[in-house]
Amino acid sequence: MSNNKLRKVDVIFSPYSVAPYEILKNTMRRPKDEVVQELIDSGLRGRGGAGFPTGLKWKFAKQQQSDQKYVICNADEGEPGTFKDRKLLVEVPRKVISGMAICAWVIGATKGYIYLRREYRYLIQDIEKELDLYHKHAAEIGLDFKIEIFLGAGAYVCGEETALIESMEGKRGEPRNKPPYPIQSGYLGKPTVVNNVETFASATMVCRIGANEYKKFGTDDQHGSKLFSISGDSPKEGVHELELGMSLEDFANEFGDGDTKAVQVGGVAGFCIPRKKFKTTIIGEGNTTGGSTMIFNSTRSMYNVLHNYLDFFSEESCGQCTPCRIGTQQLLKGIEAVKSGKKPPEYLDQLVKLSETMRLTSKCGLGQSVTNSFSSIVKNFREEMIY
Amino acid sequence: MAELVKLNIDGIDVQIEKGQSILDAAKKVNIRIPTLCHHEDLCVAGNCRVCVVEQEGRNTLTPSCATPAEEGMVIKTSTPKVRRARKDLMALLVSEHNTQCTTCYRSTNCELQDLAAEYNVDNNIYLSVLKEDLEIDKSSWSIEKDDSKCIRCQRCVRTCAELQHVNALAVTERGRDMKISTFMHLPMNEIVCTNCGQCITHCPTGALTERRYYDEIWEAIDDPEKHVVINTAPSVRVALGEMLGFPVGTRVTGKMVTALKKMGFDSVLDTDFSADLTIIEEANELLQRLKDALVHKKDVALPMITSCSPGWVKFIEHMYPEHLAHLSSCKSPQQMFGALTKTYYAEKKGIDPSKIISVAGMPCAAKKYEANRPEMRDSGYHDVDAGLTTREIGHMIKQSGINFLELEDSNFDSIMGESSGAGVIFGATGGVMEAALRTAYFVITGRPVPFDNLNITPVRGLKGIKETSVKFENCLPEYSFLEGVEAKFAIAHGLINARQIMDQIVAGESPYHFIEIMACPGGCIGGGGQPIPTNDEIRKKRIKAIYDEDMNKPIRMSHENPEIIKIYEDFLQKPLGEKSHHLLHTKYRKRKRY
Ligand SMILES: Cc1cc2nc3c(=O)[nH]c(=O)nc-3n(C[C@H](O)[C@H](O)[C@H](O)COP(=O)(O)O)c2cc1C
Numbered sequence: 001m002s003n004n005k006l007r008k009v010d011v012i013f014s015p016y017s018v019a020p021y022e023i024l025k026n027t028m029r030r031p032k033d034e035v036v037q038e039l040i041d042s043g044l045r046g047r048g049g050a051g052f053p054t055g056l057k058w059k060f061a062k063q064q065q066s067d068q069k070y071v072i073c074n075a076d077e078g079e080p081g082t083f084k085d086r087k088l089l090v091e092v093p094r095k096v097i098s099g100m101a102i103c104a105w106v107i108g109a110t111k112g113y114i115y116l117r118r119e120y121r122y123l124i125q126d127i128e129k130e131l132d133l134y135h136k137h138a139a140e141i142g143l144d145f146k147i148e149i150f151l152g153a154g155a156y157v158c159g160e161e162t163a164l165i166e167s168m169e170g171k172r173g174e175p176r177n178k179p180p181y182p183i184q185s186g187y188l189g190k191p192t193v194v195n196n197v198e199t200f201a202s203a204t205m206v207c208r209i210g211a212n213e214y215k216k217f218g219t220d221d222q223h224g225s226k227l228f229s230i231s232g233d234s235p236k237e238g239v240h241e242l243e244l245g246m247s248l249e250d251f252a253n254e255f256g257d258g259d260t261k262a263v264q265v266g267g268v269a270g271f272c273i274p275r276k277k278f279k280t281t282i283i284g285e286g287n288t289t290g291g292s293t294m295i296f297n298s299t300r301s302m303y304n305v306l307h308n309y310l311d312f313f314s315e316e317s318c319g320q321c322t323p324c325r326i327g328t329q330q331l332l333k334g335i336e337a338v339k340s341g342k343k344p345p346e347y348l349d350q351l352v353k354l355s356e357t358m359r360l361t362s363k364c365g366l367g368q369s370v371t372n373s374f375s376s377i378v379k380n381f382r383e384e385m386i387y
Numbered sequence: 388m389a390e391l392v393k394l395n396i397d398g399i400d401v402q403i404e405k406g407q408s409i410l411d412a413a414k415k416v417n418i419r420i421p422t423l424c425h426h427e428d429l430c431v432a433g434n435c436r437v438c439v440v441e442q443e444g445r446n447t448l449t450p451s452c453a454t455p456a457e458e459g460m461v462i463k464t465s466t467p468k469v470r471r472a473r474k475d476l477m478a479l480l481v482s483e484h485n486t487q488c489t490t491c492y493r494s495t496n497c498e499l500q501d502l503a504a505e506y507n508v509d510n511n512i513y514l515s516v517l518k519e520d521l522e523i524d525k526s527s528w529s530i531e532k533d534d535s536k537c538i539r540c541q542r543c544v545r546t547c548a549e550l551q552h553v554n555a556l557a558v559t560e561r562g563r564d565m566k567i568s569t570f571m572h573l574p575m576n577e578i579v580c581t582n583c584g585q586c587i588t589h590c591p592t593g594a595l596t597e598r599r600y601y602d603e604i605w606e607a608i609d610d611p612e613k614h615v616v617i618n619t620a621p622s623v624r625v626a627l628g629e630m631l632g633f634p635v636g637t638r639v640t641g642k643m644v645t646a647l648k649k650m651g652f653d654s655v656l657d658t659d660f661s662a663d664l665t666i667i668e669e670a671n672e673l674l675q676r677l678k679d680a681l682v683h684k685k686d687v688a689l690p691m692i693t694s695c696s697p698g699w700v701k702f703i704e705h706m707y708p709e710h711l712a713h714l715s716s717c718k719s720p721q722q723m724f725g726a727l728t729k730t731y732y733a734e735k736k737g738i739d740p741s742k743i744i745s746v747a748g749m750p751c752a753a754k755k756y757e758a759n760r761p762e763m764r765d766s767g768y769h770d771v772d773a774g775l776t777t778r779e780i781g782h783m784i785k786q787s788g789i790n791f792l793e794l795e796d797s798n799f800d801s802i803m804g805e806s807s808g809a810g811v812i813f814g815a816t817g818g819v820m821e822a823a824l825r826t827a828y829f830v831i832t833g834r835p836v837p838f839d840n841l842n843i844t845p846v847r848g849l850k851g852i853k854e855t856s857v858k859f860e861n862c863l864p865e866y867s868f869l870e871g872v873e874a875k876f877a878i879a880h881g882l883i884n885a886r887q888i889m890d891q892i893v894a895g896e897s898p899y900h901f902i903e904i905m906a907c908p909g910g911c912i913g914g915g916g917q918p919i920p921t922n923d924e925i926r927k928k929r930i931k932a933i934y935d936e937d938m939n940k941p942i943r944m945s946h947e948n949p950e951i952i953k954i955y956e957d958f959l960q961k962p963l964g965e966k967s968h969h970l971l972h973t974k975y976r977k978r979k980r981y
């Protein structure tokens with residue numbers, strides 16, 4: 001259900017009407033279970049891509065029995081064209097840190113890390129200053145939770161939560177088998193909550209304004225607001241906070257250049273929606289919301305768009321599992337072969353099936369999600385793939 | 388008792404211990420799920436994905452090797468969806484593969500080939516994504532690495548890390564360029580690789596193989612000028628049958644000897660002979676060290692550690708170069724044999740040593756490298772001209788058209804063909820220790836070692852590190868310095884266990900006097916040159932065969948072997964004597980850690 005209204009909102013970037021460490025302090029006066037329930041009720045889902053309900057994740061982590069638990073803020077932001085997490089860390093770091101602290105208090109963690117994208121290392125000094133401040137506050141309110149920065153390994157796949165953990169443990173950044181999930185056995189084998197930067201900031205705001213207020217944003221299905229990194233053929237490229245549940249039609253009207261032919265929703269792991277489906281597509285429903293939203297106008301070759309994606313995947317895959325390592329290469333070579341006439345157009349159907357095998361059998365979200373962009377582009381722009 | 392979970396696989400209810408995988412549960416009820424990256428010896432990788440199954444309630448497929456069985460799971464292992472996916476995965480692996488089954492060494496013994504055939508993969512579905520500029524690394528004396536046949540299952544990497552703790556192999560690069568490589572991509576002969584060959588026996592394909600030398604051997608056999616001698620190690624006879632139609636654990640000693648003679652070897656001898664000899668030299672070396680320490684209060688390196696496993700020797704040279712003094716100076720049985728073949732044997736037989744080709748039939752990959760160590764030329768020639776693995780011998784027997792199953796038995800030739808049961812058990816972990824104790828105890832006390840039937844059971848079995856101790860009482864006068872001494876012994880197999888032993892020594896906390904170390908899990912019966920597959924079930928059967936062979940020998944202690952008594956009378960004079968020193972002992976070298 002769409003509210004059919006595109007509302008720009010200002011929840012996440014709203015000024016510190018109540019200082020964030022006040023939010024932390026106030027939240028800590030409430031029973032933990034109540035806070036978790038508030039988050040569950042708010043409908044907040046992870047903003048890192050997979051969209052897992054944040055409250056539930058924290059609840060499960062809270063239930064784990066362990067001498068040690070960890071909270072990790074995923075600031076790896078490796079996808080091309082995205083920089084919302086950086087913006088958050090620069091502009092509202094206290095909301096992010098508060099979110100981590102609330103999480104730690106809820107689940108019983110004493111140690112946290114910000115896994116920072118290598119390219120963002122110039123931010124370290126500023127973030128550390130903020131952490132010093134936070135640690136002071138934490139000491140004042142008697143919260144035993146220390147946060148450190150961990151510099152990322154520099155690969156896109158290290159943003160995947162288990163690869164991230166592997167790399168923190170000094171190993172090669174390869175995703176692990178799940179289960180066990182990080183909340184069961186994460187960093188150093190201990191229960192670990194990994195959340196996106198924006199998820200933590202949003203959680204802080206849920207605690208600040210309450211689930212009811214938060215739920216006023218969005219639709220029955222999609223609650224709250226979210227940051228969109230908008231790129232491509234748009235006069236308004238950049239990060240925008242929007243209410244969830246808008247139709248793609250409204251979105252394209254607002255951010256497109258008047259000649260929008262397709263929008264890639266949910267970043268490289270998401271779907272490519274052609275103009276004829278804009279009206280019936282609600283952003284965030286059945287499609288992921290991570291990554292950047294890319295707008296393509298009629299001058300774009302969708303073959304080139306897909307080619308770029310596949311090139312990216314076949315390079316950025318960690319390469320450990322068969323379907324993803326070889327599948328991405330096959331898809332790339334395959335569309336080249338169809339384009340050049342070496343393979344008949346029907347080969348595209350074989351490749352779509354292959355992308356389905358990749359979805360079914362790949363070890364992590366990278367290989368599993370290639371089919372999203374691949375089949376949506378091939379099905380909707382088949383002509384462009386062939387001629 | 389461990390907690391049990393109940394799940395349903397293909398309509399059958401299965402109960403299994405919590406923590407076991409779906410794959411384990413399926414095995415329990417005789418449902419076979421194909422695997423490639425999985426190996427019983429290794430930790431779970433879950434990267435090949437061919438073991439996927441359908442799990443009720445999930446919209447992706449579940450890797451059965453990597454997913455713990457859980458209460459109430461409903462699993463289907465062979466639905467159209469599963470079969471399609473597996474077939475597609477196989478087609479992908481083949482598209483990346485240099486398929487050369489007609490010429491490949493692993494053909495008919497290759498897990499990729501088996502599965503591709505099982506799923507009847509059409510080679511032409513996908514385009515080839517085989518990398519073009521791949522060269523086979525033949526730099527090592529022992530290991531050949533052919534990346535064009537690698538399926539990136541990482542079994543080798545896990546083997547080298549988990550079983551051997553060498554970490555010579557690693558995954559490098561990402562995505563389409565991901566591969567198995569070495570430190571700085573150096574060739575195999577320039578890295579810390581110990582040549583143990585465990586990565587070979589754990590590789591599902593022909594990507595890692597031993598360097599083969601059998602063509603050279605055939606040529607030598609054909610050359611009427613050459614006198615070709617082969618000696619075969621104890622572990623070969625209990626495993627060779629696996630390649631030639633016999634069940635695992637069958638002893639094929641007599642048939643093997645017949646086959647080798649039929650193939651044209653001029654003389655078929657027994658490495659167990661030189662194993663007995665090793666025991667005499669090594670036991671005496673140990674007694675010497677103990678005497679130096681206890682009587683002369685000299686600063687000698689104790690514990691003394693065995694040196695008959697060349698993979699282990701290279702490991703300590705790389706990893707603990709400051710502690711080489713702990714190694715026994717004894718050469719391995721193979722190298723003692725080689726040095727004697729071109730001296731003692733040549734002399735007795737009246738053959739010009741330059742015309743002798745000495746071949747060692749070994750369960751081992753590192754023996755090939757050992758034969759080529761520059762130190763190993765004490766006879767004035769290449770002491771050992773070539774080392775063959777059990778697998779190569781199996782191939783050669785097949786090539787000669789011999790019907791191995793129906794072959795009659797024959798005995799080893801002489802001289803150097805006689806052995807005791809002590810020489811035989813060298814093949815199993817703990818065997819050297821047991822053999823040494825049988826002799827040492829006798830030398831010290833004049834009585835047989837106080838165990839039932841001479842079977843020193845505490846040193847047997849597959850436990851990673853085993854310990855035992857023996858108290859010497861009523862010693863012969865010459866060994867009175869050992870009276871009342873409780874000597875402590877340890878046995879380690881698999882280099883990861885060797886590392887523990889060494890770290891203890893480095894920390895100055897080693898309580899032992901004598902330690903046996905074998906590079907390969909299970910000892911030589913699990914060597915890198917043995918038939919593939921090898922796993923604990925197979926190791927146990929080979930070990931049993933070894934001890935059966937021992938029990939069947941009329942002589943069970945090395946010093947009672949008449950040929951050993953004779954070689955000391957006629958040639959060597961005495962243990963640790965001058966000739967021994969020249970021919971049977973060696974030195975080690977410090978190497979770098981990378
Ligand atoms: C290939 C790949 C890359 C990812 N990169 C990121 C990333 O850069 N940042 C992020 O927050 N999540 C990333 N994720 C998602 C994480 O695995 C994980 O779901 C997320 O951090 C959980 O936080 P959330 O619940 O707050 O979204 C990635 C996932 C995959 C499969």
Ligand code: SF4
Binds near residue numbers: 157174320368
């Ligand atoms: S799906 Fe791709 S990125 Fe994920 S584990 Fe497999 S190879 Fe690595």
Ligand code: SF4
Binds near residue numbers: 486492494495498593
């Ligand atoms: S590795 Fe296996 S599949 Fe490949 S060529 Fe050799 S036998 Fe054939």
Ligand code: SF4
Binds near residue numbers: 553556579581
């Ligand atoms: S031969 Fe042994 S040490 Fe060398 S790479 Fe293989 S497993 Fe590692």
Ligand code: SF4
Binds near residue numbers: 536537538542567594
């Ligand atoms: S070399 Fe063999 S064991 Fe190693 S990854 Fe390749 S196929 Fe697997």
Ligand code: FES
Binds near residue numbers: 435
């Ligand atoms: S055998 Fe299970 S993923 Fe390879």
